[in-house]
Amino acid sequence: MDSAIRIRDLEKQYGDVRALKGVSLDVPEGSFFGLLGPNGAGKTTFINILVGLVKKSGGTAAVFGADVEDDYREARNRIGLAPQEFNVDRFFPIREVLEHKAGYHGIPKSEAKEKADEVLKRVGIYDKRDTRFDWLSGGMKRRFMLARALITDPDLLILDEPTAGVDVQIRHELWDTIIELNESGTTVLLTTHYIEEAERLCDEVAILDSGRIVEVASPDELMNRGPDKITVTLRNPPEEEPYLSAGRDKIQSVELDGDNLVITAQEAGLLAPELVRELDRKGFDIDYFDISRTSLEEVFVSMTRTEDGETAEENAEETISAVTDGGQQ
Numbered sequence: 001m002d003s004a005i006r007i008r009d010l011e012k013q014y015g016d017v018r019a020l021k022g023v024s025l026d027v028p029e030g031s032f033f034g035l036l037g038p039n040g041a042g043k044t045t046f047i048n049i050l051v052g053l054v055k056k057s058g059g060t061a062a063v064f065g066a067d068v069e070d071d072y073r074e075a076r077n078r079i080g081l082a083p084q085e086f087n088v089d090r091f092f093p094i095r096e097v098l099e100h101k102a103g104y105h106g107i108p109k110s111e112a113k114e115k116a117d118e119v120l121k122r123v124g125i126y127d128k129r130d131t132r133f134d135w136l137s138g139g140m141k142r143r144f145m146l147a148r149a150l151i152t153d154p155d156l157l158i159l160d161e162p163t164a165g166v167d168v169q170i171r172h173e174l175w176d177t178i179i180e181l182n183e184s185g186t187t188v189l190l191t192t193h194y195i196e197e198a199e200r201l202c203d204e205v206a207i208l209d210s211g212r213i214v215e216v217a218s219p220d221e222l223m224n225r226g227p228d229k230i231t232v233t234l235r236n237p238p239e240e241e242p243y244l245s246a247g248r249d250k251i252q253s254v255e256l257d258g259d260n261l262v263i264t265a266q267e268a269g270l271l272a273p274e275l276v277r278e279l280d281r282k283g284f285d286i287d288y289f290d291i292s293r294t295s296l297e298e299v300f301v302s303m304t305r306t307e308d309g310e311t312a313e314e315n316a317e318e319t320i321s322a323v324t325d326g327g328q329q
């Protein structure tokens with residue numbers, strides 16, 4: 001499969017801060033790809049380089065084969081960006097804002113009006129078309145950001161925290177719209193702090209930490225790496241933890257907590273039948289059995305926590321002695 005985004009050895013230095021430290025990444029065409037990382041990891045820098053808002057310090061970045069600097073126009077025209085901050089002209093009705101945006105991208109006036117209506121309908125705020133951005137609710141503002149990103153029919157949709165600050169209902173509606181777009185062939189690059197969002201939506205995620213990619217995998221693959229927890233409530237609990245031979249190589253710990261036997265193990269689903277048989281053989285009556293999988297959030301936290309407990313942001317302040325680009329954006 002061809003790459004929608006192809007990045008090699010990407011570097012960005014802001015003065016003394018090395019925000020990206022040799023990032024290489026391929027985002028397959030048509031995929032729903034998540035870019036996750038703690039505050040200060042370099043996600044916004046990565047996105048801003050793709051859309052030409054930040055100049056890279058080294059390496060290469062291409063969108064559908066077009067270099068983001070040498071073929072800027074071509075690369076930029078393939079991308080629809082919904083940024084985190086509301087950088088919207090607040091004094092015009094939102095339909096006009098969309099028409100201006102379409103005009104800027106070379107869409108003829110007659111077509112721009114139609115296009116504006118179409119995207120407003122798509123995100124569900126057509127009835128607010130004559131309202132100024134400032135007068136929209138928080139959820140409507142997020143929908144508008146998506147509409148604006150869609151005005152040019154992008155092949156790559158970049159969503160930077162697309163559901164920040166919206167309620168659950170609107171988040172789900174936005175998800176449905178984005179899923180539909182992806183299913184109709186649009187590649188989506190998503191950054192989010194809601195790990196559940198990435199878990200639900202993304203085929204694959206890259207974890208960025210302090211300017212480096214630490215992992216690229218599907219949410220499922222990542223969750224399989226963490227241990228699961230089995231809780232067995234026993235009607236006749238023992239005095240102390242029983243020795244369990246079932247799946248010995250998978251079990252990390254066995255603890256007794258009142259009537260509950262809590263077993264931490266890899267691939268608990270595979271271990272469960274054998275475990276039930278063993279407990280039964282040993283004469284235990286099981287009242288309740290539950291398996292909880294490690295969440296993507298737990299895996300994410302364990303992958304992005306530095307050994308000395310520093311946050312990524314503090315870590316990114318790390319200075320280097322090389323000659324800097326003088327703070328160029």
Ligand SMILES: Nc1ncnc2c1ncn2[C@@H]1O[C@H](COP(=O)(O)OP(=O)(O)OP(=O)(O)O)[C@@H](O)[C@H]1O
Nearest residue numbers: 014017019038039040041042043044045313316317
């Ligand atoms: N214009 C700038 N000048 C100097 N340093 C900057 C600039 N923009 C970002 N940085 C630094 O680069 C690092 C990466 O920042 P970036 O905003 O890309 O991270 P992020 O992953 O998007 O964070 P967040 O999740 O908080 O939005 C941080 O240490 C940040 O302070």
